[in-house]
Amino acid sequence: xxxxxxxxxxxxSNAERIATYFxxxxxxxxxxxxxxxxxxGVLERAKRLSIPALVxxxxxxxxxxxxxNIIKAEQPDLIVLAGFLWKVPVYLTEAYPNQIVNIHPSxxxxxxxxxxxxxxxxxxxxxxxxxxxxxxxxYVNEHxxxxxxxxxxxxxxxxxxxxxxxxxxxxxxxxxxxxxVIEEVLGIKC
Numbered sequence: 001x002x003x004x005x006x007x008x009x010x011x012x013s014n015a016e017r018i019a020t021y022f023x024x025x026x027x028x029x030x031x032x033x034x035x036x037x038x039x040x041g042v043l044e045r046a047k048r049l050s051i052p053a054l055v056x057x058x059x060x061x062x063x064x065x066x067x068x069n070i071i072k073a074e075q076p077d078l079i080v081l082a083g084f085l086w087k088v089p090v091y092l093t094e095a096y097p098n099q100i101v102n103i104h105p106s107x108x109x110x111x112x113x114x115x116x117x118x119x120x121x122x123x124x125x126x127x128x129x130x131x132x133x134x135x136x137x138x139y140v141n142e143h144x145x146x147x148x149x150x151x152x153x154x155x156x157x158x159x160x161x162x163x164x165x166x167x168x169x170x171x172x173x174x175x176x177x178x179x180x181v182i183e184e185v186l187g188i189k190c
Contacts, residue, residue, distance in 0.1 A: 132155065
């Protein structure tokens, strides 16, 4: 069975969707969830799903081998960023080339980069009068949202959309496509 390690900073809805998707299929499992936010909702979801979860601080992530040693001990087949807001350090992208994937709530390269997450992205899309938005699933490199794109899905932005209504459309795309694309990246036959 393939092993997935998830990094998350927020509520964890994508992390839960990934965990339940693979639990139902029996082809992979989320072995641990790592979070930089001790108050993140993902920690409660992990507890409810009986998935081990660990919290780390900035020093452990950027200056020491703590996080790297956790990852090495787990030996994941894939590392997934599911709403993780910190820039991944070079030591991790070098240790796991093309083994770290992220989901971004826009059609990259538009609306990517530092500070472009969640509502910030949707507000910018609305403010600029975009006709479509979507999701981008991509490999992670040493720059925010610049790794090679694996998959994109689009949705129409209506003149009546708000950042909140657009966020709902984007979440539906994330839930539908992220687990399936992870499955493809892992080489699991459907």
